[in-house]
Amino acid sequence: MTMVTGPNPRRRTLLTGAFALGAATVLPVGLADRARADADAPVIADCAVWGARPPGGPLTILPTPPVKIIVHHTATPNVTDHSREQAFRLARSMQNWAMEGRSWTDTGQHFSISRGAYVVEGRHGSLAELRRGTRTVESAHCTGQNAVAIGIENEGTYTSVDPRDAQYAALVDLCAHICRRYGLRAYQIYGHRDFNATDCLGDRLYALLPRLRRDVAARIGGDPAAPLWPVLRAGGTGERSGAGSAGATGDQVQALQHLLVGRGAALTADGSFGPATEKAVRDFQGLVHATADGLAGNQTWHQLVAPVRRDASGEAVRAVQVLLGARGVPATVDGVFDAGTQTAVTAFQAAAGLPADGVVDARTFGRLLG
Numbered sequence: 001m002t003m004v005t006g007p008n009p010r011r012r013t014l015l016t017g018a019f020a021l022g023a024a025t026v027l028p029v030g031l032a033d034r035a036r037a038d039a040d041a042p043v044i045a046d047c048a049v050w051g052a053r054p055p056g057g058p059l060t061i062l063p064t065p066p067v068k069i070i071v072h073h074t075a076t077p078n079v080t081d082h083s084r085e086q087a088f089r090l091a092r093s094m095q096n097w098a099m100e101g102r103s104w105t106d107t108g109q110h111f112s113i114s115r116g117a118y119v120v121e122g123r124h125g126s127l128a129e130l131r132r133g134t135r136t137v138e139s140a141h142c143t144g145q146n147a148v149a150i151g152i153e154n155e156g157t158y159t160s161v162d163p164r165d166a167q168y169a170a171l172v173d174l175c176a177h178i179c180r181r182y183g184l185r186a187y188q189i190y191g192h193r194d195f196n197a198t199d200c201l202g203d204r205l206y207a208l209l210p211r212l213r214r215d216v217a218a219r220i221g222g223d224p225a226a227p228l229w230p231v232l233r234a235g236g237t238g239e240r241s242g243a244g245s246a247g248a249t250g251d252q253v254q255a256l257q258h259l260l261v262g263r264g265a266a267l268t269a270d271g272s273f274g275p276a277t278e279k280a281v282r283d284f285q286g287l288v289h290a291t292a293d294g295l296a297g298n299q300t301w302h303q304l305v306a307p308v309r310r311d312a313s314g315e316a317v318r319a320v321q322v323l324l325g326a327r328g329v330p331a332t333v334d335g336v337f338d339a340g341t342q343t344a345v346t347a348f349q350a351a352a353g354l355p356a357d358g359v360v361d362a363r364t365f366g367r368l369l370g
Contacts, residue, residue, distance in 0.1 A: 040180070040219075042173045044111065045120045046127050050088035055106040055124050056099055060138035067307055067361070068149045068188040069175055070142050071209065072109065073201045078156040082116030082164075090155050091120045098140070108140035109151040111174060117166040119174055122153065133181040142195050144288035144303045149190075150178055158202030172212060176219040186217035186224040187363055194302050197291040222355075227366035232256060232296040234278040251326035252369055253277065255319035256296050259304040260284060262315030269318070301369075307361045312337040320360050323368035324348060 074094065079086060095107040102108075110126040113119050121127040125137045130150075141151030152174060154163055163171070175189055191209055192200040213224035230252055250271030257269035257277060265280035278294045285292040290299035308316050317337045324331040324344045331344040342358045349356040352367050360368075 040173075041177055042119050042170065044127055044174075045084075045088070045091075045118065047121050047124050050091045050120050052091070052095055052107075052124065053099065057105045059105060059123065059125055061125060061129065062136045062138055062147055063134075064136060065134055065182045066136045066148055066150045067184070068145070068190055069178055069184065070145060070149045070151050070190050070192055070195070071171070071201050071205065071212070072141060072151060072153045072192045073158045073205055074112070074153050074155050075157050075200065075202075076155060078161065079115055082114070082166075084116065084118050087112075087114030087116060087118035087120055087155070090114055091122070094122070094153070102140075104140050109153045110137065110139055110141075111150070112153040112155065113167055113170050113174065114155045115164055115167055117164070117170040119170055122151075126150075130178065130181050133183075142192055144290075145195055148306065150182075154201070154205065158205035159199065160202075160204060162204045162208065168208065168212075172215045172219070175212065175216045179216060179220050185222045186213045186220060187222070187226050188361075189213050189216060190226075190302070193299075195299055196289045197299070198289075225363075227301075227362040228370065229298055229301040229366055230296075230369055232273055234273050234275065234294065251322055254322050255369065256281075256304075258315040258319035258322065262319075263304065269322075301366070302362070305362050305365045307359055308337060309359045310337055310339075310342050317341065320345070320365070320368065323365075327368065 074090070076090070091107070091112055094109075094112065098104040098107045106124055107122045109122040111119060112122055123137050123139055129135045129137050136147070136150070139146045139149075139151050141153075142149060152171065154167060154171060156163060156167075162168070178184065179186065179188075189209065189212060191206045192198055193206060210224070210226070213226060217224035232252055253273045254269050254271040257267050257271075257280075260277070260280045261267050261269060263284055265284065267276060267280050281296055281300060282292050282294045284304070285294075285300060288303045290303055306316065308320060313336050315335065318333055318335045320337075321331040321333040321335075321341060324341075325333065327348060329344045329348050331341055345360055345364070346356045346358045348368065349358075349364060354364055354367065
């Protein structure tokens with residue numbers, strides 16, 4: 001049997017540029033939050049320390065911060081060498097694979113955590129922008145999310161075993177630090193398979209995500225509960241389905257259709273999940289490397305939904321306005337996120353026990369769909 005000694009190409013995918021989520025700002029991070037983030041900052045070896053090659057070309061620095069963290073595993077052996085040098089060898093191997101095997105400009109992820117719990121910078125500039133706390137280095141770790149998500153690789157394969165305790169603790173430390181620097185909440189931590197058709201991050205590490213969110217929330221505060229989504233399918237009718245169940249209602253389907261139209265689908269948002277909507281779902285799933293089953297579920301919603309807020313306009317705003325009206329909160333469906341829509345959003349959030357910040361992020365969207 002031949003051992004895989006480098007990153008596994010099958011579990012990585014390149015950014016699909018035309019359908020990548022647009023970057024969106026988050027709430028401003030207070031000085032006290034940043035001061036605490038600096039005080040609790042983990043030790044992160046930058047690219048110069050581990051001996052990175054220069055990037056193969058210019059890297060894109062986006063002017064907005066990320067809106068989520070995505071956790072991965074490297075799908076490499078669960079080595080027993082827990083040394084700092086092994087962490088550096090892994091970083092060099094991953095960069096060589098990305099640049100030589102995939103012809104990427106640089107390694108795909110922002111940060112990596114070794115089996116020995118050493119944290120290293122991945123793509124050049126990631127650490128500097130994390131310290132700045134306002135911008136993002138565009139990456140190549142998760143199709144459809146590379147402009148809006150920080151990617152963290154964990155050395156090893158976690159399909160049948162858990163990460164080492166020290167490695168998991170380092171992941172908690174790093175996620176809490178990133179959340180503080182960028183003003184993210186614990187529920188904005190996801191796994192790679194939440195977006196793409198992949199085995200990454202392994203069944204065991206994926207099963208640890210609820211605990212990871214709770215452990216991060218214990219550091220930074222807030223509710224760690226992740227968004228929940230309905231599963232909509234062709235021909236679904238009847239009563240409103242609970243989050244995670246099958247079926248569809250008119251306003252849920254209409255919101256889905258508006259979001260698909262916003263991504264280029266030629267659809268009429270009529271609230272009926274017919275063949276045209278199913279095809280649009282499959283087409284979108286193929287473009288973002290989600291499971292192409294025609295069902296609007298976890299991966300599809302995660303890929304479609306991006307935060308919307310005051311002064312936004314377009315189909316995503318129409319989707320929000322449709323759902324607000326269906327929840328008994330008056331909102332004109334005109335695609336303009338004006339003061340009236342913001343008032344309606346904050347009223348819904350307050351009634352639902354969510355932070356009433358007027359921003360429709362994934363969790364607010366999930367509750368509107370619920």
